[in-house]
Amino acid sequence: MAAAESYPEDLRYHPEHDWARVDGDEAVLGITWFAADALGELVHFEPPTVGATIAKDQPYGEVESVKAVSDVIAPLSGEVLEVNATVVDAPETVNDDPYGNGWLVRIRLSDPSELEALLDLAAYQQVLADQ
């Protein structure tokens, strides 16, 4: 069952509709409700490999729905520590719970100063209003 629209206060957002939950020098990344809703139910998640280096503003994986295949943009740079196997097995988890069980990867940050460039909730909501 697709989740209702929501954008948690404690996340940092990227204008390409990605979120990051930062914890020390690590972060968990995912896509926002808006992205999941625009794509529709996901049928495939093509994850990066564990150990790969991902770069801010660059694609690090792909999500696919019956409408489109879309790059997932990294909000922050770092090394991939873990890929969410639940989403690989059941991609619709992203639609059901985009900020919880539908997270995509966990990374170790290579440049924590990049955080400053991300959007807070108010700034991201402004991005959404302009869509």
Place this chain on the structure above:
Amino acid sequence: MKLIYEKSRPGRRASAIPRPEGLPEPEIPESLRRAEPPRLPEVPEFELIRHFTELSTRNFGVDTGFYPLGSCTMKYNPRINERLVTLPGFASLHPLQEEDGAQGALELMWRLQEILAEVTGLDAVSLQPAAGSQGELTGLMLVRAYFDDRGEGAQRRKVVIPDTAHGTNPASVTMAGYELTPVKTDPRGNIDVEDLRGKVDEHTAALMLTNPSTLGLFDENIEEIERIFHGAGALMYYDGANLNAVCGISRPGDMGFDIVHINLHKTFSQPHGGGGPGGGPIAVRKMLEPFLPVPAVVRRGEDEFGLDYDRPQTIGKVRGFTGPFGVFVRSYAYMRMYGPRLREMSETAVLNANYLRARLQDAYELPYDRLCMHEFVLSARGLKREHGVTALDVAKRLMDFGYHPPTIYFPLVVPEALMIEPTETETKETLDAFCEAMLAIAREAAGSPETLKEAPHHRPVKRLDEVRAAKTPVVKYEFERHPEAGGEPSAVAAEAPKGV
């Protein structure tokens, strides 16, 4: 509707072939022989005819109704094309026929090349590529051959593509071994020239552009774009998918493009939509001609035509023999019927699209509010926000009104996109009836959105579970899963099985 296997009963036959007598046993090794007879449906001839006639009525095509599938140019394909392509001199020609026995076919191909060169404003044509996508790949191979010849092959690695491009463009770039440089669209629906300026340099091999774009908009800055690319020493590739908008009006060669592919199956009435065959000839500027695929169709004298293999710098062959010949006959016939009035084809296509746009843009949203070319892109974003009705729902509901849906969710830069291309074929009555259906659907979205959510209601197949189809596709018929269908050829079913 039942499957032909479900109608099968052991022993029923469409014909009785006498058992051959007195013939020697064919010398087929035991290991290659079937252990059991093939599992073919067993039906009488009239059941067979009724079955496939019924099946054919479940199809939808240009011959049965309006088909405004954006970017696909689903125009009517005149019957005279089919008449001409079945002339014995064309239909019975063998691809290995000697040149002197195929002069008529070679002349037709040469004349088609001449017309395509004129329509595109370029110098030389190869008819070989079998579809637009293969034309793209061939074009990029020419780009590589050209820069290799100039010693710039290793330096020029990048191909620029706008974010509105057909999906085949980035795919062709990747397949040709180039790197992709995406460029944004500006608020008027043109290429963002400022974004572009920072991305084109001595590492750029080419631009790939559809003009008009997939938004149905003619790029107003095409001359500036030409200066940027040619100023950096790069080439320009024109994706001819939308050529139906500009024939006889503006020519890609005059816009500065160096390579163009033409979709004969879109613009020039080769039937398509059923899997082909298509035709994707490419036209190029003079300096690229030496690299074109072989054989080239050439004129040797006033009345002599031939195939020229003597092209030392050619990229080689890209398709068997000389290309999809039947497609050439149909396209040539179509062009010659228009003759010098080919321009009217594009003018009418643009007029029809603008008529629909003007009638529909208030009930839906028009993200780029400009005169369009041969197609335009509406957004169902407002219907989704206010009533929860999506572009998919609108498309499915249109089927109930007897129309093929427009292209949806493309181009990607428009949310809830509905891309509509009426072509020049249709009458005003058809266009008006389609508008009335679209307006009725917009009203239904407000009044009874559930009607749209559950559409189609009156088609042979209801709403499909597209997610399940994508995740667990069933791509072959499995008898094990349908024990009621036919069974073993020898097993006699006592009673007709009920429908599945």
